[in-house]
Amino acid sequence: MKNPRTHGMDKDEEEMNTNADAHDAINNHDVWTETENSNTKRWQTPQYTGSEGVEIRRSKAAVVCLVLLCVLLLTEVIILCVHIHANNINYMEDQLLITDTNLTDERDQLITNKTNLTEDRNGVQTNETKLAEERDRLLNNNTNLGEERDGLLTNETNLAKDRDGLLINNTNLGKYREVLLTNDTNLAEEKDGLLTNDTKLTKDKDGLLINNTNLGQDREGLLTNDTNLAEEKDGLLTNDTNLTKDRDGLLINNTNLGEDREGLLTNDTNLAEEKDGLLTNYTNLAEERETLLTNITNLTEERDQLLTNNTNLIKERDQLVTKNMQLTKEKDVLLANNRDLIKQRDQLNYEKRELLNMDGWLYYRSHFYYISSQKKNWYDSRRYCTDRRADLIIINNRDEHNFFKKMSCGAHAWIGLTDRHAEGRWKWVDGSNPGFRSWAVTEPNSIGGNEDCAVTHSLGWADFPCHRAFQWICERNSLR
Known part of the structure; x- marks a missing residue:
C-alpha cells in the first residue's frame, strides 16, 4: 500500500512536470515558428494579436493538462485494480496452502490410524x-x-x-x-x-x-x-x-x-x-x-x-x-471411511482445481465463494449458482458476515435468505431458520409488502423486491 500523503505529493509533482512539459512544448512551438519564418519563406505562419496568442496557448495547455490528468487517472485505476487482484491472488494462495496443509495432516492422520490398526490387528493375531x-x-x-x-x-x-x-x-x-x-x-x-x-x-x-x-x-x-x-x-x-x-x-x-x-x-x-x-x-x-x-x-x-x-x-x-x-x-469400517475420505479428498482436489480454473471463485473454510460483477434479480442469481452446483450464500456467524462484507467491498449483493413462502418467516435456501442475524437498522421493513428477498451491504442485511437487480454471492460446499 502506498502512503496517501506520499501519493498526493507524487501527484503534485507529476502535475508540475506536466505543466512544465506543456510550457516547453509551447516555447518549442514558438521557436519553431520563428526559425521557420527566418529560414524559410515558403511557409506562412498565421499572425495573431497578443491577446489571441495567449488564449490559444492557454487552450492548448488546458487540453494537454486534461489529457495528462486523464492518463494519470487511468494509471491510478489500473494500479488500484492490479493491487486488488494481487491481494486476492495472495489471499487465495494462502487459503490453498492452508487447505493443502490440512489435507496433508488429515492424510498423515489416516496413515497413522491405518498403521495403528495394522499393529493392533497383528497384536491380536499374535x-x-x-x-x-x-x-x-x-x-x-x-x-x-x-x-x-x-x-x-x-x-x-x-x-x-x-x-x-x-x-x-x-x-x-x-x-x-x-x-x-x-x-x-x-x-x-x-x-x-x-x-x-x-x-x-x-x-x-x-x-x-x-x-x-x-x-x-x-x-x-x-x-x-x-x-x-x-x-x-x-x-x-x-x-x-x-x-x-x-x-x-x-x-x-x-x-x-x-x-x-x-x-x-x-x-x-x-x-x-x-x-x-x-x-x-x-x-x-x-x-x-x-x-x-x-x-x-x-x-x-x-x-x-x-x-x-x-x-x-x-x-x-x-x-x-x-x-x-x-x-x-472396526478396521473394515475405518478402511471404508479412509477410502471415503480419500475419495472426498480427491473430489475436493478436483473441485478445487476446477473452481480455481474458474475466474472469481475464492476458497474459505472448506467452501468456495463467487462474487459476481454483473447484476441480476434474485431468481436469476440463484439459477446462476445452482447451474454451477452451488447456491446463494448462507451466513451462519459474524466471522462469515465480516468476510463476505469485505469480499463484496460493501456493495449490495443477493444472499440466500427469503420469506417468499410465508411473509415474515425468513428462511435460508436450504430450508433452515437463520440462527445468526445481521439486519441493518429498520430492516426488514417490507415496504410495499413485496420485499421478500435479502441482500447484504456495508450496513448489514436488508430486504428488497426479488425482481431488483443486484450482484450476488454463490456458495459451494467443497465436499459436495
Whole structure:
C-alpha cells in the first residue's frame, strides 16, 4: 500500500512536470515558428494579436493538462485494480496452502490410524496364535491327565483285585493253618499214645526178660518138664520175635512221627513267616492304596482345576475372538471411511482445481465463494449458482458476515435468505431458520409488502423486491 500523503505529493509533482512539459512544448512551438519564418519563406505562419496568442496557448495547455490528468487517472485505476487482484491472488494462495496443509495432516492422520490398526490387528493375531497354542497344550495336558487317570483307575482296579485275591489267599491260609494245627495236635496225641504203648512194651519186654531168666532157672530146675518148657520156649521165642518185630516197627513209626513232627514244626514256622510277610505286604498294600487314593484325589482336584482353567481360557479365547471380530469390523469400517475420505479428498482436489480454473471463485473454510460483477434479480442469481452446483450464500456467524462484507467491498449483493413462502418467516435456501442475524437498522421493513428477498451491504442485511437487480454471492460446499 502506498502512503496517501506520499501519493498526493507524487501527484503534485507529476502535475508540475506536466505543466512544465506543456510550457516547453509551447516555447518549442514558438521557436519553431520563428526559425521557420527566418529560414524559410515558403511557409506562412498565421499572425495573431497578443491577446489571441495567449488564449490559444492557454487552450492548448488546458487540453494537454486534461489529457495528462486523464492518463494519470487511468494509471491510478489500473494500479488500484492490479493491487486488488494481487491481494486476492495472495489471499487465495494462502487459503490453498492452508487447505493443502490440512489435507496433508488429515492424510498423515489416516496413515497413522491405518498403521495403528495394522499393529493392533497383528497384536491380536499374535495373541490369538498364542492362545490357540496354549489351548492345544492344555488340551494335550488334559488328554494326558485323562489317560493317566484311566491308567490309575486301571491300576487301582488291579490292586483291588490283587488285594481281594490276597485276602482270599490269607483266609485260605488261615483255614489251612488251623487244619494243620489240628492235625499237629492229633499227631501229638497219637505220638503220646505211641510213647505210652512203647513204655508199656518196654516194661513188658523187661518183664519177659525177667521171666525168661526165671524160666531158664526153672528149666535147669525143671528138667522134667523139658518138653513142655521147650514147647513153651518155642512159643515164647516166637512171641518174642513177633514182639521184637513190633517193637522195631514201633521205633520206625516213632522215628517217622518225629520226622513228621519236625516237618510240621518247620511248615508251621514257614507258614508263620509267610503270614507275617503277607501281613506286611497287606500293610504295605493298604498304605500304597491310601497313597494312591490321595494321589487320585489330588489328581482329581488338579484335573478339576485344569478343567476350570481350560473353561476360563476357552471363555477368554471366545472373548478375544469376539473382540478380534469387533476390531476387524472396526478396521473394515475405518478402511471404508479412509477410502471415503480419500475419495472426498480427491473430489475436493478436483473441485478445487476446477473452481480455481474458474475466474472469481475464492476458497474459505472448506467452501468456495463467487462474487459476481454483473447484476441480476434474485431468481436469476440463484439459477446462476445452482447451474454451477452451488447456491446463494448462507451466513451462519459474524466471522462469515465480516468476510463476505469485505469480499463484496460493501456493495449490495443477493444472499440466500427469503420469506417468499410465508411473509415474515425468513428462511435460508436450504430450508433452515437463520440462527445468526445481521439486519441493518429498520430492516426488514417490507415496504410495499413485496420485499421478500435479502441482500447484504456495508450496513448489514436488508430486504428488497426479488425482481431488483443486484450482484450476488454463490456458495459451494467443497465436499459436495
